[in-house]
Amino acid sequence: MKFDKPVIGGPCWTELGTSDLEGAKGFYTELFGWRPETDPRQEAGGYTVAHLGDAAVAALTPLYQESQPVAWKVSFAVTDADDAARRVEEAGGTVILGPMDVFDVGRFAVALDPTGAAFQLWQARAFPGAGLFNSPGTLGWVELATRDTGRARDFYTTVFGWSVNASQWYTQWGIGGEDFGGMADMGDRFPPEVSPHWLPYFAVDDVDATAEVAQQAGGAVVMPPTSVPDGPRIAVLRDPQGAAFGVHQAGEEG
Numbered sequence: 267m268k269f270d271k272p273v274i275g276g277p278c279w280t281e282l283g284t285s286d287l288e289g290a291k292g293f294y295t296e297l298f299g300w301r302p303e304t305d306p307r308q309e310a311g312g313y314t315v316a317h318l319g320d321a322a323v324a325a326l327t328p329l330y331q332e333s334q335p336v337a338w339k340v341s342f343a344v345t346d347a348d349d350a351a352r353r354v355e356e357a358g359g360t361v362i363l364g365p366m367d368v369f370d371v372g373r374f375a376v377a378l379d380p381t382g383a384a385f386q387l388w389q390a391r392a393f394p395g396a397g398l399f400n401s402p403g404t405l406g407w408v409e410l411a412t413r414d415t416g417r418a419r420d421f422y423t424t425v426f427g428w429s430v431n432a433s434q435w436y437t438q439w440g441i442g443g444e445d446f447g448g449m450a451d452m453g454d455r456f457p458p459e460v461s462p463h464w465l466p467y468f469a470v471d472d473v474d475a476t477a478e479v480a481q482q483a484g485g486a487v488v489m490p491p492t493s494v495p496d497g498p499r500i501a502v503l504r505d506p507q508g509a510a511f512g513v514h515q516a517g518e519e520g
Contacts, residue, residue, distance in 0.1 A: 267406050268444040270399050275426045276446050277408045278343040278388055278395030280466040281325035284507050285336050287312055290326050293505050296483045297476065298403035298468065302326060321397030323404045336508045339376075340385055340408050340464040342426065347373040347389035350425070354379075354387075357424040358417075365389075379421050381412040383462035402516045406469035408447035409512065410439075412462040415451050465502070467512035473499045476513050480505075 272278035284290040291302045291314065300316035300323065314326040329336070344350040347365040354361055354377045362384075364375035371393035376386050388395060400406045412418045415437065422428050422439065429440040437449040452462065470476040473491045480503045481487060488510055489502035499515040 267399055267408075267446045268440075269446065272343045272390070272395035273441055274343050274345055275428065275441050276343060277340050277405065277466075278390070279325070279341040279386075280338055280396075280405055280408075281327055281341070282338050282505075282509055283327050283329050283334050283336060284505075284509060285329055286507050287314065287326060287328050289506055290509075293480075293483050293485065294324075294326070297479055297485075298470075300324070300403065318398060318401070318403050321404075322393075323396050323398055337463065338466050338509055338511050340466055341374070341388040341395070342385060343395060344387050344389055347375050347387050350387045350389075351375045351377065353425045357421050359421060359425070379412075379418060379462075381414045381418050381421075381462045383410055383412055383418070383464055385464050400469050400516065402469050402471045404469055405466055406514055406516070407467035407512070409465045409467065410447070410449040410462070411452050411456065411465060412449065413452045415449055418449060418462075465510060465512050467500065467514045469516035470513045471516055473501050473513055473515055477501045477503060 294300050302314045302316045304312060304314040312328045315322050316324045351361045351365050358380040360378045362376050362378060365373055367373050370391055372391045373389040374386055378384050396405055398404045429443050431438040431440060431445060438445045439447045477487050477491055484506035486504040488504050491499060491501040493499045500512060502510060502512045504510050
């Protein structure tokens with residue numbers, strides 16, 4: 267990711283919806299060294315912010331609905347959540363929750379793109395988003411996996427105005443040419459029951475060692491550590507509750 271703070275249109279936050287909040291706290295603390303703090307207010311519903319030092323870097327939450335999958339979600343910064351929600355619907359997406367206020371910290375909405383991938387819109391007030399990017403244990407890249415890359419490209423460039431840097435094999439998203447994420451065609455690499463989705467990648471000091479720690483802590487390796495040609499070393503892991511996420515070598519952001 268080529269910026270180090272939340273930028274309008276770019277990924278500003280990521281949060282995990284999990285079936286075992288305490289288990290997730292322990293797993294990610296062991297993996298990334300996070301310090302989780304759960305909001306004690308009843309109306310916060312167990313919302314837990316993970317910190318590295320003084321910086322908020324991600325969130326962990328209980329599942330709030332029976333239909334909610336165990337999964338990581340990516341939020342994109344917008345100046346006006348209501349206006350962005352209208353753009354989502356005009357471009358063929360669906361707003362499934364909100365826009366709504368979150369105390370005094372911001373306003374958000376949850377949406378689906380036309381290919382079925384969920385994402386969130388975040389209009390910052392007191393809370394702008396992650397306080398640290400690209401450092402070990404923090405968000406460094408986001409990737410859309412979809413079965414219709416053409417439709418997804420039209421949608422996101424319309425809604426967010428992203429720049430596109432595409433090769434035959436991979437598409438990179440950017441803001442003014444500063445890349446922050448990518449898009450991959452799911453093709454036949456994923457079982458039919460796996461829906462299109464956004465996957466956060468966290469920077470780590472050592473991809474191979476992180477994969478080993480994940481397995482020892484009860485997680486699994488979905489894609490073994492791999493060096494991408496002309497790119498970073500990466501792996502895709504799964505936590506003990508089933509949420510997938512990626513890791514990449516710190517200092518090798520796209």
